[in-house]
Amino acid sequence: MHIVVAIKHIPSIADELPVRHNNIDFDSVDFVLNEWDEHSIEQAVLIKEAVGGTVTVIGVDVIGELDNALHLALAKGADRAVKIAAEEPGADSHQQAKWLAEAIQNMSPDLILSGVQASNDLDGQLGPLIAAYLDLPYIGGTSAIEVTNGKAMVLKEFPGGIGMRYEIALPFVAGVQAAPKPPRYAPVSKVRQIAQTAKVETIEPGEGESGGLRFLKMAPPVVTGHAEMIQGTAKEIAARIVELLKSRGLL
Amino acid sequence: MAPIEKAVAIEKENVIVDGMDISGPWSRIFEQRTIFDYTPELIEKVASIPGAESFANCYQCAKCVAVCPVDVVGNYGPRKLYRYAQTGMDLSEAPQLWLCTTCANCLRVCPKEVNMVRIMPAVREQAILDGKFVPAELQQAFENTAKYGNPLGQPQRKRDAWTQNAGVPVPILKDLGRPVDVLWYVGSYPSYHPRGIDAACAAARIFNALGIDFAILGKEEKDDADSQRLAGEKGLFEMMAEYNIATFNKYEWKEMVVTGPHELNAFKNVYPRYGFSRPVVHYTTFLVRYLDRLKPLLKHPIHKKVTYHDPCYLGRHNGEYEAPRQLLQAIPGLELVEMPRNRENGFCCGGGGGGMWMDSFTAQHTTMRLSEKRAMEAAATGADILAVACPFEVSRFEDAVKSTGNEHMRVLDILELLDRSMRGDVEI
Ligand code: SF4
Ligand code: SF4
Numbered sequence: 001m002h003i004v005v006a007i008k009h010i011p012s013i014a015d016e017l018p019v020r021h022n023n024i025d026f027d028s029v030d031f032v033l034n035e036w037d038e039h040s041i042e043q044a045v046l047i048k049e050a051v052g053g054t055v056t057v058i059g060v061d062v063i064g065e066l067d068n069a070l071h072l073a074l075a076k077g078a079d080r081a082v083k084i085a086a087e088e089p090g091a092d093s094h095q096q097a098k099w100l101a102e103a104i105q106n107m108s109p110d111l112i113l114s115g116v117q118a119s120n121d122l123d124g125q126l127g128p129l130i131a132a133y134l135d136l137p138y139i140g141g142t143s144a145i146e147v148t149n150g151k152a153m154v155l156k157e158f159p160g161g162i163g164m165r166y167e168i169a170l171p172f173v174a175g176v177q178a179a180p181k182p183p184r185y186a187p188v189s190k191v192r193q194i195a196q197t198a199k200v201e202t203i204e205p206g207e208g209e210s211g212g213l214r215f216l217k218m219a220p221p222v223v224t225g226h227a228e229m230i231q232g233t234a235k236e237i238a239a240r241i242v243e244l245l246k247s248r249g250l251l
Numbered sequence: 252m253a254p255i256e257k258a259v260a261i262e263k264e265n266v267i268v269d270g271m272d273i274s275g276p277w278s279r280i281f282e283q284r285t286i287f288d289y290t291p292e293l294i295e296k297v298a299s300i301p302g303a304e305s306f307a308n309c310y311q312c313a314k315c316v317a318v319c320p321v322d323v324v325g326n327y328g329p330r331k332l333y334r335y336a337q338t339g340m341d342l343s344e345a346p347q348l349w350l351c352t353t354c355a356n357c358l359r360v361c362p363k364e365v366n367m368v369r370i371m372p373a374v375r376e377q378a379i380l381d382g383k384f385v386p387a388e389l390q391q392a393f394e395n396t397a398k399y400g401n402p403l404g405q406p407q408r409k410r411d412a413w414t415q416n417a418g419v420p421v422p423i424l425k426d427l428g429r430p431v432d433v434l435w436y437v438g439s440y441p442s443y444h445p446r447g448i449d450a451a452c453a454a455a456r457i458f459n460a461l462g463i464d465f466a467i468l469g470k471e472e473k474d475d476a477d478s479q480r481l482a483g484e485k486g487l488f489e490m491m492a493e494y495n496i497a498t499f500n501k502y503e504w505k506e507m508v509v510t511g512p513h514e515l516n517a518f519k520n521v522y523p524r525y526g527f528s529r530p531v532v533h534y535t536t537f538l539v540r541y542l543d544r545l546k547p548l549l550k551h552p553i554h555k556k557v558t559y560h561d562p563c564y565l566g567r568h569n570g571e572y573e574a575p576r577q578l579l580q581a582i583p584g585l586e587l588v589e590m591p592r593n594r595e596n597g598f599c600c601g602g603g604g605g606g607m608w609m610d611s612f613t614a615q616h617t618t619m620r621l622s623e624k625r626a627m628e629a630a631a632t633g634a635d636i637l638a639v640a641c642p643f644e645v646s647r648f649e650d651a652v653k654s655t656g657n658e659h660m661r662v663l664d665i666l667e668l669l670d671r672s673m674r675g676d677v678e679i
Binding site: 014032182184189191193 | 484
């Protein structure tokens, strides 16, 4: 059983997103592991713990700092870490999917997991594109995957609290919405130990453009209105609310 | 205060549980046991962890249990842990592993120097590395510290946003571009927690009024991570310490003043092991030096009865008991009353050693929060105000006065009291 987890290193939205020209100013933001990838790593490790096998984590190293995320994945139970040294912070999901698919092709995986989406594009394309390149089936929005005898039972979430169970033959690609358990915590002591000893394999990105989006313009959203904070004593506040309701013709 | 209820033992004439006859008085001995029926295995397992060796020193005198705050709200203390281990408890997997606040009161009285302040972090670290149970809230605090630089999970870029509310200039070292006398390390809770911000603003106004040449690190400041270390995440602590030491050493300053006792403990007692040894003082120790200049500024009397809670990490861990009291007594009109447990025997608020981030977990294993017990003690003195000197405490005690029906008692940092006496324009 070989599970490959495709991860993404994306700009952190914990801080303000500075814009330069038609994209994010990549030099002045921190990059972090996509939060859905924490779930796909957890899902992979859970399967490995249940049925054995190996977990390979692979990602495009867009700014040359992917090692931290890979060490974290190793600390959580992945066995092998691979980075595609592209150093192209603007590479979108389409481009990354192409590079990833080319690399994964040679790994003969039984199962490929990706986070169902990432906060830097939210189009959820990475998994489906990898599946398309590799000519494999794709299922997104999974909340539990169990593997038995060459098959997987997959729980997929739909809006409105509906879940559906699928039986799928391996290999296939899944977009993980959530692992069945919250992602485990990797102690920093362990991550630091691994950082000193682990070997991260590096491969070069393939040639050739992918399809995808072209950025024309990027700008922070314009603030159009804001809430009025009503202050004062309870009486004053109540009076102001009545006044407002009246002025809108609601009273 | 509610009357103390005594537990009533269940005594039934005829009880059979799982086929075992347990009828009769509760203290009935089913079978004689000799001490040799127990193995020291689980005690040795703890004591074999580097740092936790002193666990095996215990000779069961029980002095520690009498002073352990957790025993007041539960069943705890080094002696009991030792005994539990002797009778089959694996500390690394037991909930007891997370209940100690590293308050050091047991160490103060233990004739055998059984040191929970070292034992707990060591065993917790081992448990974390072995993938054993870790309370979820604590894990969240670890993750937040690793990801955002503070246990609250607030963005780094907002670390200095509080300065806008201070009403006085709060210079930032990076922008200042010159050496300063005092580097004021603000701390995570004073930077982000609404009630912590109140104390930070008060401190800024006091420093300004005293004409102190100070600056802060602003967005470059990150959590000291000492409580995370005591909760078992040594790697996280080391990562933060490396960053902080490099940041502190980027600038020229003569002395560091910290708002919190945990930061004092980190920078003064632990960072030296990582190569940092520059002077660090708590704000109470610092301000007391300026008492002559401060007194004339304290123009507005505060006619209130005030009791002071000694933070474990300022008092027992760092020996500062008098400076906070001197500052309080400098405020005209203020009457300082003591709680029965004070100074060396101060009662822990429950926030130390990671307890700050384990309240829901500890609630499952204790009868009440330590902060609630302490708030009741404070209220029993008849005090109008519970004064504190640790940024963990304001929020802990404010919750506790509410949940114990003591809302009439205000919880204020000494900084806030000094500031109010200085300005006089705020109601207490
Ligand atoms: S005071 Fe020390 S020796 Fe005595 S019971 Fe407690 S831990 Fe053991
Ligand atoms: S350090 Fe404090 S909480 Fe921990 S066992 Fe000792 S007295 Fe109890």
